[in-house]
Amino acid sequence: MLRELHVRDFALLEDVRVEFGPGLNVLTGETGAGKSMLVDALGAVLGYRTPSDVVRTGASVARIAAVFDLARWPRVAEAAAELGVPLEDGTLVLVREVGGRARAYANGEPTTVAVLRRLGSLLVEVHGQHEGQRLLDPSTHRELLDAFGQDALGELLARVGALFARWREARAALRSLEGDERERAHRVDLLAFQVAEIEAARLRPGELDELTALRARLVHAERLREAVGAAYDVLYGREEGTAADSVGRALALLRQAAQWDPDLRQAVDVLEGVQAQLQEAARDVHAALERSQSDPARLEEVEERIAGVRALLRKYGDTEEAVLAYARRAAEELEALRNADSRRETLAAEVESLQAELAAAVGELSKARREAARRLERAAVRHLRDLAMPSARFQVQLETREDEDGLPLEGRRVAVGPWGADRVEFLLSTNPGEPPKPLARVASGGELSRVMLALRSALAAADPVPVMVFDEVDAGVGARTGQVIGAKLSELARRSQVLCVTHLPQIAAAADRHLAIRKLTEGGRTRTVVEALDGGSRVEEVARMLSGPQPTEIARHHARELLRATRG
Numbered sequence: 001m002l003r004e005l006h007v008r009d010f011a012l013l014e015d016v017r018v019e020f021g022p023g024l025n026v027l028t029g030e031t032g033a034g035k036s037m038l039v040d041a042l043g044a045v046l047g048y049r050t051p052s053d054v055v056r057t058g059a060s061v062a063r064i065a066a067v068f069d070l071a072r073w074p075r076v077a078e079a080a081a082e083l084g085v086p087l088e089d090g091t092l093v094l095v096r097e098v099g100g101r102a103r104a105y106a107n108g109e110p111t112t113v114a115v116l117r118r119l120g121s122l123l124v125e126v127h128g129q130h131e132g133q134r135l136l137d138p139s140t141h142r143e144l145l146d147a148f149g150q151d152a153l154g155e156l157l158a159r160v161g162a163l164f165a166r167w168r169e170a171r172a173a174l175r176s177l178e179g180d181e182r183e184r185a186h187r188v189d190l191l192a193f194q195v196a197e198i199e200a201a202r203l204r205p206g207e208l209d210e211l212t213a214l215r216a217r218l219v220h221a222e223r224l225r226e227a228v229g230a231a232y233d234v235l236y237g238r239e240e241g242t243a244a245d246s247v248g249r250a251l252a253l254l255r256q257a258a259q260w261d262p263d264l265r266q267a268v269d270v271l272e273g274v275q276a277q278l279q280e281a282a283r284d285v286h287a288a289l290e291r292s293q294s295d296p297a298r299l300e301e302v303e304e305r306i307a308g309v310r311a312l313l314r315k316y317g318d319t320e321e322a323v324l325a326y327a328r329r330a331a332e333e334l335e336a337l338r339n340a341d342s343r344r345e346t347l348a349a350e351v352e353s354l355q356a357e358l359a360a361a362v363g364e365l366s367k368a369r370r371e372a373a374r375r376l377e378r379a380a381v382r383h384l385r386d387l388a389m390p391s392a393r394f395q396v397q398l399e400t401r402e403d404e405d406g407l408p409l410e411g412r413r414v415a416v417g418p419w420g421a422d423r424v425e426f427l428l429s430t431n432p433g434e435p436p437k438p439l440a441r442v443a444s445g446g447e448l449s450r451v452m453l454a455l456r457s458a459l460a461a462a463d464p465v466p467v468m469v470f471d472e473v474d475a476g477v478g479a480r481t482g483q484v485i486g487a488k489l490s491e492l493a494r495r496s497q498v499l500c501v502t503h504l505p506q507i508a509a510a511a512d513r514h515l516a517i518r519k520l521t522e523g524g525r526t527r528t529v530v531e532a533l534d535g536g537s538r539v540e541e542v543a544r545m546l547s548g549p550q551p552t553e554i555a556r557h558h559a560r561e562l563l564r565a566t567r568g
Helices: 035-045 074-082 113-123 138-148 150-177 181-201 207-219 221-236 243-258 262-291 296-316 320-338 340-386 445-459 479-492 536-547 553-567
Strands: 002-010 013-019 024-028 062-069 091-098 103-106 109-111 124-127 393-399 402-409 412-414 423-429 467-471 497-501 513-522 525-533
Touching (some): 013 035, 013 525, 024 035, 024 479, 035 062, 035 091, 035 124, 035 467, 035 497, 035 525, 074 113, 091 113, 138 150, 138 340, 138 423, 138 445, 150 340, 181 296, 181 320, 207 296, 320 340, 340 393, 340 402, 340 445, 340 479, 445 467, 445 479, 479 497, 513 536, 525 536, 536 553
Parallel strands (some): 124 467, 467 497
Antiparallel strands (some): 002 013, 002 062, 062 091, 091 103, 103 109, 393 423, 402 412, 513 525
């Protein structure tokens, strides 16, 4: 709901802060006091087109701030988060500045008017001489009809959506197989060559590192043999004075000495370990010495193998593992392409079967939609008659659009989606003898507001909106119709917050919160103020609406009776 609206330097609204409540909020006041101006300010902060000349004379910028409580509207809160506007405690604060350097904010962060407009479309519906009326947009009509008939349409919609997804996927797979036969043959040849090349190489993970190490040994074989031979001689050669001899002599002496000094036993143990390690090192060095033979033929083989492995890495992957993984994928694709004919037959049969299922489900959904459309038509016409539009005819038009690539349905191909094949549009005729036309082309002004009230009353449970605003909904109607309008607004206000600009006391008496708009002139400047009414002040305002600027005691009595009867 809209908790608060703060407007500064917006035309006659110099500095106005309005607190709204749940349920039905009415705005009353004399003509020209600024009631619709307050609605315009709300539209501005919701991203509606706003001319810069609304800035109050003497000011450089107009500023409007709106505070919304979305605790009961998680769907709107989720959409706000998706737009990059996370909420704290379910509160959303929108700010717009008009004139000068136009700026916009959402929860304190700079944003764009486009984001305000997107959020506004989810938060508020304004019915009257304003943009943003969702019910006038034909693209929303199918969604609204489906919401109205949810009990009968829900399972069918889910079934059509699932079948459509499977049909589209199978058809895409079939079309990929039915591509250019020459291109497919070239692809088979290429994949066959690549798989054969990789398999023939018998590549092993880590092989390049092993080959590189082997090549280093072969390239430096002579120097390696000299170094290793010299090292072996130092460790364990035939000449006296080797490391092994020195350790052996020291060990013999220490064993003898340990007989007289037991503390030398630890040194003996250490040297015995060193002797064993020297023997092991000598064996490893001797083995390396045996390997370090110059072999030009083997070096050439290694060089060729390294070149071959690197060629595979350049073409198919950065590592041996990546090359082998590419070979597996290529082999799988090759197998699929070679089996394309049988796969194509299988897919063609699957597409045909799914197509038949989808066509049957779409037909069933369209039938159920038509039944829901008739129910919505009857409900809307009943509300229109209640609202003094006895000649109005409301029609829900369902059509399909031909599409050469669409779904075969009733002898022709039609465009289809996860929602089925129906294009839905609401049509209206307000005068006898006139054919129904799109809503936006038929009604206007207060008549349009009453049409929207009738449709909103019919759709109230199906498509609730956090805030609904009705401006001029009472234009051209009398007291009796005013009572009906008040009752319908009150009924809507049980599900959503409703704001209504009205001149009728019968509607004002139905309000949960009554706001009076006054125009004051002080110091040669005119400004608008807003006052929340209660008790005697509310009786006085309703009496003014009944009898004029100077209400009589009889008018006050009638006002009290009207308030008592309406609220009761």
